Every structure is written in C-alpha cells, then in structure tokens.
Amino acid sequence: MYVRPSRRSLSLAAATALLGLALTLAGATASLARSSSGPAAGTPARPGLPGAPGAPGALPARLGAPTVFAHRGASAYAPENTLAAVDHADGLGIEWVENDVQRTRDGELVVVHDETLARTTDAEQVFPDRSPWRVADFTAAEIARLDAGSWFGAGFAGARVPTLREYLDRLELNGQRLLLEIKLPALYPGIEQDTVRVLEEAGWLDRRHVTRRLVVQSFAADSIRTVHALRPDLTTAFLGTPAVAELPAYAAFTDRINPWYGGISAEWVAAVHDLTGPHGRRLEVDAWTVDNADVAVRMADLGVDGIITNRPDRIRDAVTGR
Template sequence: MHARAATAMTTAFLGTAALLLPATDVRAVEDGTPPAIIAHRGASAYAPENTLAAVDKAARLGAVWVENDVQRTRDGKLVVLHDDSLRRTTDVARVFPGRAPWKVKDFTAAEIARLDAGSWFGAAYAGARVPTLKQYVHRVDLHHQKLLLELKNPELYPGIEQETLKLLSNEGWLDRKHRSRLVVQSFSAASLRTVHDLKPAVKTGFLGRPHVADLHAYAVFADQINPSYAALSRAYVSAVQAFTGPHGRPLEVSTWTVNTADAARLVAGYGVDGIITNKPDVVRDALRE
C-alpha cells in the first residue's frame, strides 16, 4: 500500500447507502484484546516483498496474518505484485529491454515467470519469482496463516474481483472453514462493493480514511476501515468501531504501515484491531512490552 489518498466515493454512491445505527457493544480501547499483527507484503523488511520467501519469513517470525497485492497479466492470470510496473522489483528491464514501461498488464504469466524478483533485495534471494496468486495462497495455507488480500489497481483490470473470488473458491478459501482466514481489501470502494455483491460472506476492508459522516455508507459493504497510521487518532478508531458492518459486527480498523515500536504502541493504545507492518517481530515485541 502507498500512503496516497483513497479512491473517493461519488456523491451518488454515498447517497444510495442505507444509514446504519452505531453498534451498542463498542470495543473499549482498554479491553485487553491485542491487535492482529499483519505482515505487509510478507515480512518485507527481511525478504523481497510479495514473494514466497517473504511469506516463509513471516511464518518464521510468528506472523499469523500476511498481506499481499494482486494484479492481472495480459493473458488473464493473477499474480502477486505491488506496483503496476515490473521494473522496481524484478529484472524486467534487462530481460525485456524494449518493452518499457514494463506494465504487468502487458506481459504474459509465462514472461513474468522468467523474471528474477529477488536479486534487487539481496543476493541471498537471487532467482526468487513473482508468484501467481494460486502459488501464494498455497504457501499461506501451508503455514496455516491468514490472508489480507489487496486488489491492486482494480480499475486497470475490469472483472478482477470475480476472477479473484473464483480462484479463491477453487482453492477452498471461500469454504466456511477457511473464510475466517480471509479479508479482501482495496483503495477502491466500487471494487469492494463488487466483491461484497458477488460474495456477501467474504469480509472486506476499505483502504483509506473516510469522513466520519460517511462511515454509514461504507458500513453497508465493508467490514474494516484501514487507514495509514499517520492519519489515525483514538477518536477516529472509536468512531469507526461504533458502526455495525455488513456481517452484524462492529467495524474494525487495521492500520498501515507501522514499523517502529513507538508507533506500534501508539496505535495499539488507540484500540486498533490490526497492525500492518514490514517488521512483524518489532511490533510483536513492542506489544508484549
């Protein structure tokens, strides 16, 4: 996730949402429930982001949750990569020098599978590949972890919501037993609304910080409001958690990207439900203190 403005809802969209009353069983900041620790793009401070190695490292550090980013190739395959260009985290400019700006959507899955997605991070990870979403969920499942899946740039990939849900269903992630291990998030409110309409049982999270006056509209289709920690306050967390989401529970807050002990303690004091971090060990140790 980038610290950028979340995709704005249109006035018309907000106008059609039903007003929801605040929940009566609001979580108190002091209730003692520790926030979930979510490894951002895997343990991306210690292994190349969004690779299987980063999932493995997160597991070794005890992270129960991992976060990733999903995009689509030219031939319709779902791959795990943050940027809409392959250049920053692979050797695509060397392998395919004449195809700038190296957008994910302009390459086939077979072409992307040829790329080195680890050497940029360090020699120990040379030869790591950009995983397909299928490979990624298999690795998460192997470690019995949970997945916060971000639909990245959905406006570039019409229909990616349905395709992602189909793959997750085929791999068992939408079964009742596995569904509690999954949240689908996006900066796009329209994309999340589509996910909710297609599979109402799936939990969703909106990336951004909507105005408190607009939270009732988001509560129709989103279970979580997930802002940058720099935009967070105790009052805002309480305001979010005062609304009931689409599954009859208080809205949750997972905040990003928290990489220091001081920041972890700060947002934990606000009463957040999850902390998204490149350094799950640092956050873990800070919360234990």
C-alpha cells in the same frame, strides 16, 4: 524400631490425601475453565476480526493486543510479495500476511505491488524493449522468467513473482491467513470476479477460510462493493480514511476501515467502532504501514484492531509487551 500405625492413623492419612487431591483437581478445573472461556473480565475484546471472540470459529483472544499483519510478507527481511517473504513471516510466528494482486495480459492473477515490474524484478534486463514494463502488458509465462529477489539481496536471487494460486497454496501449507489487496482494480475490469474464482479453486472460500483466515481489501470502494455483492459472506476492508460523516455509507458493504496510521485519532477510531458492518459486527480498524515500535504502541493506545507492518516481529513484540 518400626511401629505399625494404627487403623485410625491410616484412615486420617487417607482422608487427608483425598482432600488434597480433590482441591488440586478443583483448582485445575477452574483454571481450565478460565483459559477456555477467553480473557479475564475487563480485557478489551476485538469481535470483528475473523476468528476473534464473537466471530464464527472464534480463536482465543490475545489480551486485546492489535493483530499484526506482515505487509507484503515479512518485507523488511525478504523480497516483498514473494514466497520467501511468506516463509520468513511464518518463521517469525506471524499468522497474518498481506499481499497485492494484479492481472497479467493473458488473465493470470499474480502477486506484485507496483503497476510496473521495473522496481522489484529484472524485467528491464530481460525485456529491454518493453518499457514501461507494466504488469498488464506481460503474460504469466513471461513474468515467471523474471528474478524477483536479486534486487533485495544476492541471497534471494532467483525468487519469482508468484501467481495468486501459488501464493495461496504456500499460505495453506504454512497454516497462515491472508489479507488480500486487489490492486489498481480500475486497470483490470472484472478482477474481483477473477479473484473470487481463484480463491474458490484453491479451496479458500469454504466456511473455515472465510470466517477465520481471509480478508479482502482495496483502496477502491467500488471494488469492495463488488466483492461484497459476489460473496456477501467474505470479510472485506476499505483502505482509506473517510470523514466521520461518511463512515455510515461504508458500513453497508465493508467490515473494516484500514487507514494510514498518520491520519487518525482516538476519536476517529471510536467513530468507526461505533458502527456495525454488514455481518452484524462492530467495524474495525487496521492501521498501515507501521514499522516503529513507539508508533505501534501509540496505535494500540488509540484502539486500533490491527497493525500492518514490514517488521512484524518488532511490532508484535512492542504491542504485546515482550
């Protein structure tokens, strides 16, 4: 038999339901506030990286794990410094890509690591009389004829040496970020100005790119000083391991000190972190080139802010505990 509930019972049930809804909404609001405000208390912050907590246009923190940079693209899986390597890194979910920039005989900036084209292209076969096949001795049109993929594997036959503009356009399409290395600047007087010009033409010097998506580095301190003078808003990095006593001089023009992983200690990393760079942020450290998971974990334990690697998926998984 159906018994109609009393008005008092209905009121009590309604009140209980409203109380439950209020508690649920309160919990959801608190959870949203925690996720919006960044990591929990005690999580180490990495404020200097563009897009990191404390930087303009800050991105969500990644629980203190070092940022992973795909060295010359995902170069363990695709021919280095090609668009295929960029795309492979993107397929792995890697946002930051590192590359190398040099200049052709006719002034085009191209993405290639070695001073010569012999190792990573078929230049010796296409131009047998042009030894030693230096990048600077070829025009952009000549380099565009070269196969930059077959040396790595038949599946990459026909890959080309990209121009910097082509490379930037692909990164933009993929939504990736760039650690750009000016390679061998002593061979290319004025390459810093050329690099800034191409970045400007490609739309990479607006505030969004400068604060979130771009770092310019070099082994040559003078080259980084020049970039800083040309565009003081750019984040820059010096490749090397200066002595602790020398570090304050670098803090005047660079935001990051990027050393070979085998030459650093926790004390050295701490000494870098103790300094403030030209943008008023703590200097940071990106170690290169780390392909071993155990070494990557050790670098994270030393406190490095980033790791540059040919195997970005393996290193990401190691330092994030996946």
